Amino acid sequence: MAVIGAGAIARDHVTALAGVPGVRLAHVVDRHPERAAALAALAEGATWSTDPATAWSDAVDVTAVCTSPESHADLSVAAFVAGKAVLLEKPAALRVADADRVLAAAKKAARPLLVAQTARFQPVHLDIAQAVADGVIGTPRLAHLTWYTGHVWPGGWRGWQLDAARSGGHVAHNGVHALDLLTWLMDDEPVRVFARPCRTWAPGMPTPDSFQILVRFAGGALATVELCYALAARGTFVRRLMLSGTTGTLHHSSEDEPRAHTAQPVAPASIEGAMAEQTRHLRDVLDGVAEPLTAPHQVRAALAAALAAQLSADEGRPVDVKEVC
Amino acid sequence: MRILIVSGVRHARDYVPLLRTLPGVEVIGCADTADSPFAEDSAALAATTGIPLLDLDEGLASCDIALVCSEPTRHADLAVRALEAGRHVVVDKPAATDTRAAERLWDAADRSPGLLTAVHRLYSPQIARARRVVDSGAIGLPLAVDAEWLAAGGLDGSTVERPELVCDPALSGGGELMNFGWYPALAIRHLTGLEVEEVVAFGSGAPHGPLFDGPHGAHGVEDAAVLSLRLRNGVVATVTVARTPAGVGPAPVSSSLRVLGSHGHVLADEDAPSVAVRGADGERVSRQVGGPAGLTALRRLFTEFCDDIRYGRTPLVTAADMYAAVAVVEAGLASAHLDGTPVTPAARTANVYGSGVCGDLDAVAALVAAVGGLVPVVGDFEAVAAFATAVAGLAPVVGDLHAVTAFAAAVAGLEPCEGGAWTCACHAFPYGRRRAVAAACVRQWGVRRPRRSCRPGRCCGWTCASGRRLRGRHRPGRCCSST
Numbered sequence: 062m063a064v065i066g067a068g069a070i071a072r073d074h075v076t077a078l079a080g081v082p083g084v085r086l087a088h089v090v091d092r093h094p095e096r097a098a099a100l101a102a103l104a105e106g107a108t109w110s111t112d113p114a115t116a117w118s119d120a121v122d123v124t125a126v127c128t129s130p131e132s133h134a135d136l137s138v139a140a141f142v143a144g145k146a147v148l149l150e151k152p153a154a155l156r157v158a159d160a161d162r163v164l165a166a167a168k169k170a171a172r173p174l175l176v177a178q179t180a181r182f183q184p185v186h187l188d189i190a191q192a193v194a195d196g197v198i199g200t201p202r203l204a205h206l207t208w209y210t211g212h213v214w215p216g217g218w219r220g221w222q223l224d225a226a227r228s229g230g231h232v233a234h235n236g237v238h239a240l241d242l243l244t245w246l247m248d249d250e251p252v253r254v255f256a257r258p259c260r261t262w263a264p265g266m267p268t269p270d271s272f273q274i275l276v277r278f279a280g281g282a283l284a285t286v287e288l289c290y291a292l293a294a295r296g297t298f299v300r301r302l303m304l305s306g307t308t309g310t311l312h313h314s315s316e317d318e319p320r321a322h323t324a325q326p327v328a329p330a331s332i333e334g335a336m337a338e339q340t341r342h343l344r345d346v347l348d349g350v351a352e353p354l355t356a357p358h359q360v361r362a363a364l365a366a367a368l369a370a371q372l373s374a375d376e377g378r379p380v381d382v383k384e385v386c
Numbered sequence: 387m388r389i390l391i392v393s394g395v396r397h398a399r400d401y402v403p404l405l406r407t408l409p410g411v412e413v414i415g416c417a418d419t420a421d422s423p424f425a426e427d428s429a430a431l432a433a434t435t436g437i438p439l440l441d442l443d444e445g446l447a448s449c450d451i452a453l454v455c456s457e458p459t460r461h462a463d464l465a466v467r468a469l470e471a472g473r474h475v476v477v478d479k480p481a482a483t484d485t486r487a488a489e490r491l492w493d494a495a496d497r498s499p500g501l502l503t504a505v506h507r508l509y510s511p512q513i514a515r516a517r518r519v520v521d522s523g524a525i526g527l528p529l530a531v532d533a534e535w536l537a538a539g540g541l542d543g544s545t546v547e548r549p550e551l552v553c554d555p556a557l558s559g560g561g562e563l564m565n566f567g568w569y570p571a572l573a574i575r576h577l578t579g580l581e582v583e584e585v586v587a588f589g590s591g592a593p594h595g596p597l598f599d600g601p602h603g604a605h606g607v608e609d610a611a612v613l614s615l616r617l618r619n620g621v622v623a624t625v626t627v628a629r630t631p632a633g634v635g636p637a638p639v640s641s642s643l644r645v646l647g648s649h650g651h652v653l654a655d656e657d658a659p660s661v662a663v664r665g666a667d668g669e670r671v672s673r674q675v676g677g678p679a680g681l682t683a684l685r686r687l688f689t690e691f692c693d694d695i696r697y698g699r700t701p702l703v704t705a706a707d708m709y710a711a712v713a714v715v716e717a718g719l720a721s722a723h724l725d726g727t728p729v730t731p732a733a734r735t736a737n738v739y740g741s742g743v744c745g746d747l748d749a750v751a752a753l754v755a756a757v758g759g760l761v762p763v764v765g766d767f768e769a770v771a772a773f774a775t776a777v778a779g780l781a782p783v784v785g786d787l788h789a790v791t792a793f794a795a796a797v798a799g800l801e802p803c804e805g806g807a808w809t810c811a812c813h814a815f816p817y818g819r820r821r822a823v824a825a826a827c828v829r830q831w832g833v834r835r836p837r838r839s840c841r842p843g844r845c846c847g848w849t850c851a852s853g854r855r856l857r858g859r860h861r862p863g864r865c866c867s868s869t
């Protein structure tokens with residue numbers, strides 16, 4: 062694997078790679094040489110460069126695009142053109158047309174695309190997805206997804222996260238996790254959304270730290286989503302999912318799990334280990350024994366919904382998803 | 387305390403046995419109006435519980451508290467009647483199915499000697515505890531609330547007497563948002579102390595289909611709704627309400643909420659805490675510590691209300707709270723109907739003179755003339771003041787039909803009656819001003835002008851009333867007996 066964008070998430074990928082036999086880090090690219098070098102130093106034999114083209118060189122099977130979102134589409138398309146498989150960090154792109162370019166390039170190259178919708182790989186969500194597939198609640202019709210976290214980006218909010226032109230906005234780049242998860246679990250596509258931002262820490266910040274999203278799906282199903290990154294204690298979690306179907310209801314709350322209560326909180330077991338699981342899945346995809354869990358139509362639907370939600374939050378009105386397509 | 391069940395249509399079969407367990411409380415009987423569409427329900431309640439079936443006026447004359455348990459669309463009118471009879475009143479939820487009725491209820495409560503409250507779950511131990519935590523300052527300033535309210539099934543007769551009582555809008559006022567939205571709306575208000583300024587809702591009512599396989603679709607009402615609220619001071623909230631095939635917890639209703647604050651958060655789950663019991667057969671049941679929360683909340687509500695009466699305290703939920711909760715639900719239904727268009731809930735405050743704005747009666751009169759095209763009685767500042775009292779400040783007057791209505795009622799003696807037409811107090815009403823009001827009615831409500839000029843004692847295509855407050859329903863084209 063070559064990684065381009067040697068930041069916080071790239072480090073997580075590299076850590077996970079170390080635990081998954083069959084894939085290894087070969088090369089790191091960043092526009093900052095010291096970042097590329099520092100990350101490459103974590104894996105034996107890994108090289109580094111500041112030249113993007115080296116991220117899809119002959120010696121590489123899969124390119125992991127871990128840069129900030131504004132370069133996701135161009136870098137992935139280039140990797141596909143060079144015949145590589147791509148692990149693409151979320152959000153897949155900042156415009157639906159750009160996501161379409163990525164999907165078309167993947168199709169043309171006949172190489173797999175896995176979008177790092179890591180929430181899918183959290184143990185509880187894999188289990189809930191299995192339960193839905195097993196038919197234990199019939200057809201899912203109503204979801205209530207609550208993700209409350211005490212999290213400030215390392216380095217504060219001075220990074221790309223604060224700049225909507227680079228991130229797509231907070232509702233887009235983090236809302237896509239929730240919207241992707243629901244798109245997958247409901248096996249349906251959002252058609253109308255309303256998002257309401259909430260600035261809890263600093264009212265003057267250009268991006269809200271928290272927001273809620275109401276969703277209507279094509280088949281009529283409804284969902285409420287709350288995402289808050291502003292729990293008072295850093296590292297704390299309140300995670301909850303209620304999924305009600307035509308014959309039953311699934312419910313998980315992190316409040317029901319035994320947990321470590323320490324000065325530096327440990328993530329609940331229900332969500333821990335997602336990155337390693339995602340990496341194992343990527344390995345299986347590269348080995349040709351699994352299809353990417355993020356199906357192309359879901360990549361598009363989740364991104365479109367997230368961009369529509371961002372527009373809704375910006376303009377204070379409900380938005381039809383097709384408006385951003 | 388002698389309690390009269392006023393109309394035994396909804397929930398009375400649960401309330402009566404509970405009331406009988408309360409010391410010092412006596413259920414003296416059940417009564418309904420002569421024209422009640424559900425007289426047989428009251429009769430059945432009397433038969434099964436062994437309480438006498440009484441004439442309504444007789445019953446009201448001999449009780450301390452009237453407990454209104456009709457179908458929701460009659461809640462407000464029956465409660466007003468009981469208040470006007472001088473009784474204390476507990477009205478089942480939702481206290482009213484629109485803010486117009488909630489306002490009548492509020493007015494009646496203000497005028498009457500009796501105390502008014504409604505059925506709510508703010509005494510549920512987990513909600514009360516969350517309120518204590520918020521009040522203590524432990525979580526800092528409340529910033530966000532999410533409330534979930536799910537009923538599991540129940541339309542088979544187990545928790546709802548007959549499905550149409552929650553599905554037929556003529557009886558229920560709406561679907562499950564109307565039926566249940568009241569609870570989370572009150573809880574959010576109770577925990578934050580803030581007015582709701584904007585409501586956005588997606589619902590499963592017509593033209594969308596129901597999410598589940600219940601009878602809601604046949605009536606075009608929602609079986610589920612998701613709401614986003616903006617409260618004062620930038621606080622936000624969501625509400626998720628539905629009747630689902632299965633609930634979250636073991637109780638017929640699962641209700642939980644989370645309050646996020648600047649310095650911490652607090653969670654409430656009405657099913658908690660509980661003890662899990664597993665039998666040798668592998669069956670698992672859960673026993674709620676302290677008994678089912680719904681029952682605990684009701685028992686405490688009745689007990690506290692009796693004490694409110696005895697000791698002259700203000701009930702936990704007042705007419706103003708009821709109005710606010712009804713306004714949130716009403717705005718939610720309106721927004722859902724408009725597929726998520728943001729809606730401002732109707733607002734009304736009791737004290738306008740304190741606001742300073744309405745001290746200037748000339749300004750109010752001018753504004754009313756400009757907005758409603760209505761010319762207030764020249765020099766009749768009392769009437770204008772009454773108007774100002776009724777509509778609570780200048781801001782809600784602009785473009786607000788409620789305000790125009792209230793003005794018309796207060797100043798001109800007009801009230802809208804069924805179908806949006808108006809009744810007029812013709813003989814108390816100089817011709818020129820009547821024309822202005824009629825013109826405003828046509829503009830604001832789309833109602834037709836009277837066919838002929840009104841003259842007292844003559845039917846003019848409008849209904850006439852002698853007093854400022856009308857009792858009962860008046861229909862266009864039918865003279866009421868007083869003219």
Ligand SMILES: NC(=O)c1ccc[n+]([C@@H]2O[C@H](COP(=O)([O-])OP(=O)(O)OC[C@H]3O[C@@H](n4cnc5c(N)ncnc54)[C@H](O)[C@@H]3O)[C@@H](O)[C@H]2O)c1
Nearest residue numbers: 066067068069070091092127128129130132150151177179
């Ligand atoms: N899947 C998840 O759970 C998850 C979690 C966090 C972040 N992310 C995603 O990962 C991506 C990166 O986030 P991060 O937190 O690691 O950010 P970061 O700022 O820590 O790292 C980004 C790195 O990319 C480099 N970079 C940016 N543009 C480049 C370019 N064109 N060429 C070469 N290098 C470039 C920067 O120098 C920086 O080192 C984002 O898209 C984010 O949304 C995903």
